[in-house]
Amino acid sequence: MSLKQPITQVRLTNVAVVRYRKHGKRFEIACYKNKVLSWRSGVERDLDEVLQIENVFSNVSKGVVASKDDIRAVFQTDDVREVCCTILEHGELQVSEKERQYAHDSMLRDVCNIIVDKCINPETSRPLTIGLVERALRTCHFSVVLSRSAKQQALEAIRILRTHGLPIERAQMRIGIEIPAPAARERQGELSTTVSFTERERWMPDDSYRAVVLLDPGNFRKLASLVNAYGSGTGVVEVLSLAAHGDDAADAADGGDQKAASVSPAQAVPA
DSSP, X not given: OOOOOOTTBOOOOSOXXXXXXETTEEEEEEEOHHHHHHHHHTSOOXXXXXXXXXXXXXXXXXXXXXXXXXXHHHHSOOOHHHHHHHHHHHSEEEOOHHHHHHHXXXXXXXXXXXXXXXXXXXXXXXXXXXXXXXXXXXXXXXXXXXTSXXXXXXXXXXXXXXXXXXXXXXXXXXXXEEEOTTHHHHHXXXXXXXXXXXXXXXXXXXXXXXXXEEEOGGGHHHHHHHHHHHTTTOOEEEEEEEEEOTTOOOOOOSSSOSOOOOOOXXXXXXX
């Protein structure tokens, strides 16, 4: 007499399990490991690419399918795809301790890389090192959260590092600007309230104004709006460096050495 697998059991291997608990019931879905985070970050929107099988389980490892009555009672629907989306959004991704530690370390490295790219030591105007930032974060007992983006956590970490006395500040952007005549001489002075420092400036024979300036990243949209308004849409804003360091060479576009690009005020502000 042959043994048969119960029809309520579906055997799956090499899967990532997302578990959701509510009203004392446990629901699980079987997914592809790399796709769960892609779904949560908005990169992947095709549910079929995320799920290994379109079904809801009470125990994936044992292949036990969840009761339809339980699904209806908890989720108020019989739509399996809708239930899977809810579990994907609010459930907990089950990973081994080794995988969790690897993901944690990877996220911490990403956070440190973002901080190093965006910040400098204000005392030396030089970039920080990844080792210094990582040690400082560990000293501050900063813990990364895998469900949040590295960029969000990096901005939070910068604030924490400041409160713990680490010399750190956001690096200035190096921007090349050009304002055509006749607005240049009338409006050039107004730019001083937006920029932090003017590294180089030059009046051209046609009475247009060119300069290389440093400014806080948060003022980039304002500067782009001013330059485009002054030039009636023909002003030029060129990003020379997203993070200007003290040992950078100021490669200014004062003689047409670099090709400048017009920047619309509606363009995204570098964070």
